[in-house]
Amino acid sequence: QKEVEQDPGPLSVPEGAIVSLNCTYSNSAFQYFMWYRQYSRKGPELLMYTYSSGNKEDGRFTAQVDKSSKYISLFIRDSQPSDSATYLCAMSAAGANSKLTFGKGITLSVRP
Amino acid sequence: DTAVSQTPKYLVTQMGNDKSIKCEQNLGHDTMYWYKQDSKKFLKIMFSYNNKELIINETVPNRFSPKSPDKAHLNLHINSLELGDSAVYFCASRTGIDTGELFFGEGSRLTVL
Numbered sequence: 001q002k003e004v005e006q007d008p009g010p011l012s013v014p015e016g017a018i019v020s021l022n023c024t025y026s027n028s029a030f031q032y033f034m035w036y037r038q039y040s041r042k043g044p045e046l047l048m049y050t051y052s053s054g055n056k057e058d059g060r061f062t063a064q065v066d067k068s069s070k071y072i073s074l075f076i077r078d079s080q081p082s083d084s085a086t087y088l089c090a091m092s093a094a095g096a097n098s099k100l101t102f103g104k105g106i107t108l109s110v111r112p
Numbered sequence: 113d114t115a116v117s118q119t120p121k122y123l124v125t126q127m128g129n130d131k132s133i134k135c136e137q138n139l140g141h142d143t144m145y146w147y148k149q150d151s152k153k154f155l156k157i158m159f160s161y162n163n164k165e166l167i168i169n170e171t172v173p174n175r176f177s178p179k180s181p182d183k184a185h186l187n188l189h190i191n192s193l194e195l196g197d198s199a200v201y202f203c204a205s206r207t208g209i210d211t212g213e214l215f216f217g218e219g220s221r222l223t224v225l
Contacts (some may be wrong), residue, residue, distance in 0.1 A: 009153075043116070043202055043216030044155070053154050090214075098167055099160065100214055105153040 002028050006089055006103030014111050020077040023089035023103045026070065030091040030101075033065050035074045038086045038105070047087075048074065079110045115139050116217040118203050124223045125193060126129030132189045133220045141215070143167075144186040145204040146178060149219070155202070161186055193224045 006023045013019055021035075032051055036044035048063040050056045050072075057061045062075040072091070076083055089103040123131055130180045137144060145168075146158040160168035160178040175191040185204060203217040 038153075041219075042216075043204075043218050045216065046213045049213065088153070088155060099157050101157075102155040105152070105155070 004089065004091060004103045008111065009105055009106035010108055012109045012111060013079055014079060016081060017079050017110070019079050019083070019108060019110075020041055020106070021074040021075075021087050021089075021106055023072050023078075024070055025072075025091060025101075027091075027101075028067075028070070028094035031083075031094045033063070033072050033091045034090040035061075035063055036088045036090055036102075038088060040085075041062065044088055048086070066072050076108075079108075081110045081112050084109050114217075115162075116203055116205055116215050118201075118217040118220050120220060122221050122223075124225065127193055127195060128224055129193050130188060130191045131193060131222070132138065132199055133203075133222075135186045135188070135217060137184055137205040137215070139205055139206055139215060141205040142183055143156065143206045144180065144183070145206070145214070146188050147202040147204060147216075149200045149202060151199070157222065158190075159186075190222075192224075195224050196223055198224045 004025045035048040036045040037047045053065050053067045060077045064073045086105045086107045088105040090100045092098045093098045118135045143162045145160045150156045158172050161176045164180045177189045180186045200219040200221045202219045204214045206214050
């Protein structure tokens with residue numbers, strides 16, 4: 001089993017839809033959970049950053065972490081064409097030499 | 113003012129050649145990384161340096177050799193290029209070994225013919 005699994009997609013939704021992106025993981029040492037957004041021909045950029053379990057909201061974006069189920073989600077409300085990008089979940093354990101492990105990414109297309 | 117800059121952005125080369133990619137960050141970060149992203153968008157760590165010291169070296173062929181002349185620079189040299197090396201290589205930096213946001217460069221797209 002891979003350390004981080006992410007639905008491969010692609011995903012296509014109409015403008016205004018609610019989007020749910022998910023990742024599961026197997027390493028119980030993971031403490032930091034992130035979502036990165038990557039536009040075509042660009043580097044990934046941090047979208048949401050969560051420590052341990054719980055929810056975090058930022059505008060139209062909500063990140064959820066359920067450590068008991070080893071499951072994280074990103075919700076996008078009122079999706080816009082400008083949200084069209086690849087979304088990568090990433091996570092790491094605490095401590096020196098911890099590395100960020102990424103999911104495979106899902107490409108989202110929001111149709112006008 | 114670009115935070116993490118990589119050069120060149122595109123490389124097209126023949127199998128067997130040697131090539132280098134340079135990376136510089138102006139964020140004052142201590143830790144820098146090289147990631148490889150394949151055609152399916154999977155992002156995999158290759159190396160990590162903290163204050164010029166190698167701290168992470170994933171299972172990467174010896175043909176890949178990173179060099180960090182100072183903590184603001186991390187270069188990647190690849191010898192005897194193979195077809196499977198074709199990918200986008202991303203440089204990234206972070207405040208510390210296990211803290212803070214990872215900032216990525218725009219990537220260097222390598223095509224080996």
